[in-house]
Amino acid sequence: MSEGPPGGGSGRVALRQKSAEILVAALFFCLGAVVVYDSVRLGFRWADDGPQAGYFPFYIGLVICIASLVNLGVALAARQDRDKVFVQVGQIKLVLAVLVPTAVYAALIKPIGLYEASVLFVAYFMRWLGKYAWWKIAAVAVGNSLFFLVIFELWFQIPLPKSAVAEWVAATLRWVAAALRPIVNAVLSVF
Amino acid sequence: MEELQSLAHGFVIALSWKNLALMFTGIILGVIIGVLPGLGGANGVAILLPLTFGMAQLPGGTTSAIILLSCIYWGALFGGAITSILFNIPGEPWSVATTFDGYPMAQQGKPGEALTAAFTSSFVGALIAVIVITFLSPIVARFALEFGPPEYFSVYLLTFCAFIGMSKEPPFKTLAAMMLGFALAAVGTDPVTGALRMTFGTTHLLTGFDFLIAVIGLFGIGEILLTLEEGLAFKGGRARLNLKVVLETWKELPKYWLTSIRSSVVGCFMGIVPGGATPASFMSYGVARRFSKDGDKFGTGKIEGVVAPETAAHAAGTAALLPMITLGVPGSPTAAVLLGGLLIWGLQPGPLLFVEQKEFVWGLIASMYLGNIAGLIVVLTCVPLFAAILRVPFSVIAPIIMVICAIGAYTVHNSMFDVWMMVVFGVAGYVFKKLQYPLAPMVLAIVLGDRAEAAFRQAMLGSAGDLSVLFSNALVGSLTSLALLLLFWPLISLVWSRIRRASA
Numbered sequence: 001m002s003e004g005p006p007g008g009g010s011g012r013v014a015l016r017q018k019s020a021e022i023l024v025a026a027l028f029f030c031l032g033a034v035v036v037y038d039s040v041r042l043g044f045r046w047a048d049d050g051p052q053a054g055y056f057p058f059y060i061g062l063v064i065c066i067a068s069l070v071n072l073g074v075a076l077a078a079r080q081d082r083d084k085v086f087v088q089v090g091q092i093k094l095v096l097a098v099l100v101p102t103a104v105y106a107a108l109i110k111p112i113g114l115y116e117a118s119v120l121f122v123a124y125f126m127r128w129l130g131k132y133a134w135w136k137i138a139a140v141a142v143g144n145s146l147f148f149l150v151i152f153e154l155w156f157q158i159p160l161p162k163s164a165v166a167e168w169v170a171a172t173l174r175w176v177a178a179a180l181r182p183i184v185n186a187v188l189s190v191f
Numbered sequence: 192m193e194e195l196q197s198l199a200h201g202f203v204i205a206l207s208w209k210n211l212a213l214m215f216t217g218i219i220l221g222v223i224i225g226v227l228p229g230l231g232g233a234n235g236v237a238i239l240l241p242l243t244f245g246m247a248q249l250p251g252g253t254t255s256a257i258i259l260l261s262c263i264y265w266g267a268l269f270g271g272a273i274t275s276i277l278f279n280i281p282g283e284p285w286s287v288a289t290t291f292d293g294y295p296m297a298q299q300g301k302p303g304e305a306l307t308a309a310f311t312s313s314f315v316g317a318l319i320a321v322i323v324i325t326f327l328s329p330i331v332a333r334f335a336l337e338f339g340p341p342e343y344f345s346v347y348l349l350t351f352c353a354f355i356g357m358s359k360e361p362p363f364k365t366l367a368a369m370m371l372g373f374a375l376a377a378v379g380t381d382p383v384t385g386a387l388r389m390t391f392g393t394t395h396l397l398t399g400f401d402f403l404i405a406v407i408g409l410f411g412i413g414e415i416l417l418t419l420e421e422g423l424a425f426k427g428g429r430a431r432l433n434l435k436v437v438l439e440t441w442k443e444l445p446k447y448w449l450t451s452i453r454s455s456v457v458g459c460f461m462g463i464v465p466g467g468a469t470p471a472s473f474m475s476y477g478v479a480r481r482f483s484k485d486g487d488k489f490g491t492g493k494i495e496g497v498v499a500p501e502t503a504a505h506a507a508g509t510a511a512l513l514p515m516i517t518l519g520v521p522g523s524p525t526a527a528v529l530l531g532g533l534l535i536w537g538l539q540p541g542p543l544l545f546v547e548q549k550e551f552v553w554g555l556i557a558s559m560y561l562g563n564i565a566g567l568i569v570v571l572t573c574v575p576l577f578a579a580i581l582r583v584p585f586s587v588i589a590p591i592i593m594v595i596c597a598i599g600a601y602t603v604h605n606s607m608f609d610v611w612m613m614v615v616f617g618v619a620g621y622v623f624k625k626l627q628y629p630l631a632p633m634v635l636a637i638v639l640g641d642r643a644e645a646a647f648r649q650a651m652l653g654s655a656g657d658l659s660v661l662f663s664n665a666l667v668g669s670l671t672s673l674a675l676l677l678l679f680w681p682l683i684s685l686v687w688s689r690i691r692r693a694s695a
Contacts, residue, residue: 017626024626028367035374038389042381050652053386056644057377060370067367074361086625091420098419099618102412102593106610114598122590130586144591148598156242158602 013085020086021075028068035061097128113163115145149173194329201553204254205561213259214558218566219573221266226274226577228418228585230592232267232508232525233634234410236260237403238599240532247536254554260532261512261555262562264525265317268468268508269570272309272501273577277302285468285504288476292489292496299492303436310570311444312451312498316506317563319455320462324513325556328545331517335542340649341660343518345670347643348661349677350520353464354632356680364628372633375400376640383648395608402531402637403603406524408613409630411596413620415589437571440494447498450479454499458506462522463514468507475503509559516544516552520639524631527638 039054039061046052087095101124108117122141126132132140146169152158153170154177162170204210224235243256271286276293289309296305338346355365378389379399390396454475461471479499480486489496511522512529519540521527533540544552570577580588600613623630654660662668676683 020622021626024622024628025367028371031371031374035377035389038391042386042388046656050383051648051656053381053384053388056647057374057388060373060377064367064370064374067363067370070363071361071367074363087420094419095416095621098416098589099614102614102617105593106597106607106614109597109601109610110607114601118594118597121594122587125590126586128586129589130584132586140587144594148594152598152602156245158241159605160598160601161607 012088012090014089014092015086017084017086018075018078021078022072025068025072025075029065029072032061032064032068035064037061098125101125109161113166114160115149115162115166118145118148194326197329197549197553198325198557200550201555201557202561204251204550204554205258205557210255210258210554210558211561211565213255214262214562214565215569217259217262218266218269218562218569221263221268222270222273222566222570222573222577223266223580224263225267225270226580227588227592228280228414230595231410231414232264233523233528234407234596234599235267236263236525236528236532237406238411238595239263240403240528240535241599241602243532244535251550253533253536253538253548254551256532256536257529257551257555258558258562260529261558262565264508264529265559265562265566266569267525268317268505269310269313269566270577271504272313273306273570273574274581276305276309276497277578278581285472285508286500287469288472288500288504289497291476291500292491292493295490295492296494296497301492303433304440304494305492305497306574307437307440307571308444308494308497309501310567311441312454312502313505314563314567315451316455316458316502316504317509317559319452320459320506320509321556321559321563323459323510324559328513328517328552328556331513332542332545335518336546338542340646340653341663341667342670344643344646344650345661345667345674346518346520347639347646349464349670349674350514350639351632351636351643352674352678354629354635356677357461357464357470358629358632359470360627360629362681364626365632368623368628368630369632369636372636373640373643375405376402376637377644382641382645395606398604400612400637401603401609402634403528404600404609404612405616405637406528406634407596407600408616409620409623409634410524411599412593412613412617413624413630415592416617416621417624418585419589443494444498447495450483450495450499451502453478453482454502455506458503459510461503462507462510464522468504468511468523471507472500472504476500509563512559515540516555517542519642521635524634527635531638 035057039058042054042057043052044054044058046055101121105117105121108120119141122144123137126137126140127134149166149170150173152160153162154173205214220239221232221235224230225232230238239260243259246259247253247256249255268285271281272289272293275281275286275289276297279290279294281287281290293305293309296302335342351369354369355362358365374389376399378396379387380397381388387397457475457478458468458471461474462468476489476496476499479495480489483489483493483495485493508523508525511526513522515521515526515530519530521530530540538544538548538551596613597610600609601607603609620630622628623633650660651657654663660667661671
């Protein structure tokens with residue numbers, strides 16, 4: 001059902017508006033069809049005890065299908081010469097250069113811990129997009145993770161996935177905070 | 192004057208040191224969220240919601256939690272104006288109309304006047320909306336106590352039909368996006384029969400899609416991807432705001448009292464009927480231009496062109512909380528997230544709140560008065576600071592925002608699957624935004640889907656499957672008729688303009 005970018009255009013266009021419209025409308029139709037399919041499986045009629053589980057979703061799915069068919073029709077009827085560009089090659093490269101690392105980042109959170117993954121992610125961004133010096137990158141990336149570690153592990157006590165290293169840092173910081181508390185209280189009591 | 196008594200009690204609650212501190216924290220966080228690309232009212236509140244889980248369990252904690260979150264919302268509303276005026280970048284969709292005259296004013300060396308006008312009219316709009324809430328919401332709540340399932344379903348119907356009738360986006364795209372939201376809400380265990388719907392054998396989908404994840408992905412990640420593609424340079428004037436400029440602008444503002452009142456009315460109406468802040472600001476800008484003596488000079492840096500959209504946007508944003516607390520039907524995506532918060536804290540939004548949770552409701556309403564005063568003080572004094580945030584290069588701020596989004600998504604259920612879903616929703620948000628599929632009705636549908644379905648099923652059970660129950664009495668009948676009128680509004684206006692053109 002999908003339609004590739006029409007050939008013959010300039011190489012800078014990655015996807016035309018019309019193709020994108022058609023693609024998304026078709027996707028909506030498929031999703032609607034899945035909803036209808038599953039609702040039929042569950043039963044979308046009336047049972048003795050009232051509406052079955054698929055009663056409401058069935059019509060939802062049906063409306064998605066109808067609406068996406070209209071959208072598909074509108075997209076197909078759009079004139080080719082008034083066609084706008086959905087995304088250019090340069091733009092899609094930029095978007096993918098962020099999206100792919102984000103996916104890698106999400107994949108790394110579990111195995112190496114959220115704080116370490118965040119250091120790598122921020123560092124990659126600053127190096128690749130900003131071309132910063134390494135010492136600046138290290139300062140911002142590590143500082144950022146330390147900041148969130150203090151906020152989540154110490155202050156709000158919400159555990160995030162973390163490695164042994166982050167665990168050790170959190171424990172140390174907790175110990176320092178506990179050690180400082182009597183001193184702070186003593187200073188405050190003077191006033 | 193029972194309301195005033197309850198309100199006075201609310202002020203006592205809201206004026207505790209803890210709540211005042213939370214108020215200022217919320218406002219400052221909110222302005223920062225409003226200024227940053229990729230973070231806005233809705234997903235900012237969504238990300239910070241898990242932090243309030245612990246807070247809400249203390250006695251009186253739910254009031255503190257809602258004060259914090261609603262103040263983030265006010266802050267975000269204020270913050271949107273800063274970027275529009277100084278950088279010509281609307282930080283929030285509802286401040287797009289503020290750029291029309293705000294940015295030219297800044298270019299002409301009058302950023303101080305524009306900012307003061309924007310903040311002050313935001314404050315005025317919010318104040319009028321809160322007064323409306325104070326006196327109207329107890330009445331609406333009392334009225335709504337009589338509602339049965341058919342009435343509730345017709346209110347939901349009205350909410351969603353209003354989106355189709357009033358949005359700028361093509362109606363069938365609005366419909367498709369909205370229904371996708373309903374479908375996502377239906378995923379998981381059916382609350383009535385216990386059957387598993389659309390889980391296709393995976394355990395991850397047993398509890399369905401959480402709207403918080405959808406909000407963080409659609410609005411957060413999607414927005415970052417869009418910003419990235421549009422280029423990364425921020426060019427803009429510096430902010431100078433001193434007392435003299437503020438006082439001089441204040442002297443000039445009363446001249447525009449009629450514009451303010453008109454915009455407040457438009458804003459309150461659009462906020463209560465879920466049109467939302469964004470159309471309200473555009474509509475009010477258009478109305479002001481038509482009624483103004485020098486309407487043709489709009490767009491060249493008229494102070495009136497800043498007053499009108501800002502008043503309306505803030506009035507609408509505030510008024511959107513009225514249906515949220517009285518009926519449990521939010522008027523905007525951010526109000527929807529706040530409603531989700533109420534549900535998570537164990538409160539049942541709806542008319543019973545006014546009976547069972549008096550302290551919560553009136554504490555919240557009192558905090559709206561105080562929060563907006565606090566907001567005005569904070570933004571007037573700290574503008575240079577907030578503007579400086581925008582000078583942090585995008586390559587530094589973008590990954591940090593992404594990390595914040597990821598943490599926010601993870602902490603909702605402590606699940607990695609949610610982080611993945613956030614990325615998927617982010618891509619969807621990027622594509623939908625580019626193709627004009629509106630996100631607000633989709634988010635509202637995810638939040639309200641289960642409740643709307645429950646109301647529908649109960650109504651159908653009561654009438655044994657007869658749809659005419661939606662017209663069974665005057666109240667439900669008029670609600671349903673109004674909903675249908677709004678649903679077919681695009682068609683009606685099309686036919687109407689054809690007839691007019693034919694006769695002309």
